[in-house]
Amino acid sequence: MNESLPTFRKEKQAIWRFAVVGVGNTAVDFAVFFLLTAAGVPAAVAQVGSYGAGVANSYVWNRRWTFQMKQRANIGELLRFLAVNGLSLGGSLVVLLAAERLGPLWLAKGVATVMGMAVNFIGSRCWVFAAPRSER
Numbered sequence: 001m002n003e004s005l006p007t008f009r010k011e012k013q014a015i016w017r018f019a020v021v022g023v024g025n026t027a028v029d030f031a032v033f034f035l036l037t038a039a040g041v042p043a044a045v046a047q048v049g050s051y052g053a054g055v056a057n058s059y060v061w062n063r064r065w066t067f068q069m070k071q072r073a074n075i076g077e078l079l080r081f082l083a084v085n086g087l088s089l090g091g092s093l094v095v096l097l098a099a100e101r102l103g104p105l106w107l108a109k110g111v112a113t114v115m116g117m118a119v120n121f122i123g124s125r126c127w128v129f130a131a132p133r134s135e136r
């Protein structure tokens with residue numbers, strides 16, 4: 001039981017840090033999304049652009065601060081990060097378009113964002129920034 005307590009604390013800290021980084025990314029995402037839609041850009045196109053704006057700094061913050069990776073970044077890790085974010089974008093786009101028909105745009109965007117954050121955390125923790133087997 002004593003060995004699992006530090007692991008639990010580390011995971012709790014990673015979730016907290018991921019949430020803090022996510023709030024910053026989400027603020028950028030929402031600002032760009034609503035600026036684009038106010039300018040007449042269709043919601044689906046605005047979603048792709050705004051999501052990309054949030055992803056730009058997400059990699060650095062999550063790699064260094066959230067998951068505290070010690071080894072050097074490599075192309076495989078970056079490609080996994082982009083794949084997870086692509087999957088998250090695709091899922092959030094489907095949710096946005098479906099939810100937009102059922103309620104206000106701000107609620108649809110919120111639901112899509114929560115779904116995207118869940119996919120991103122699980123993918124980042126389990127695949128992108130997973131600790132090497134020797135450290136588990």
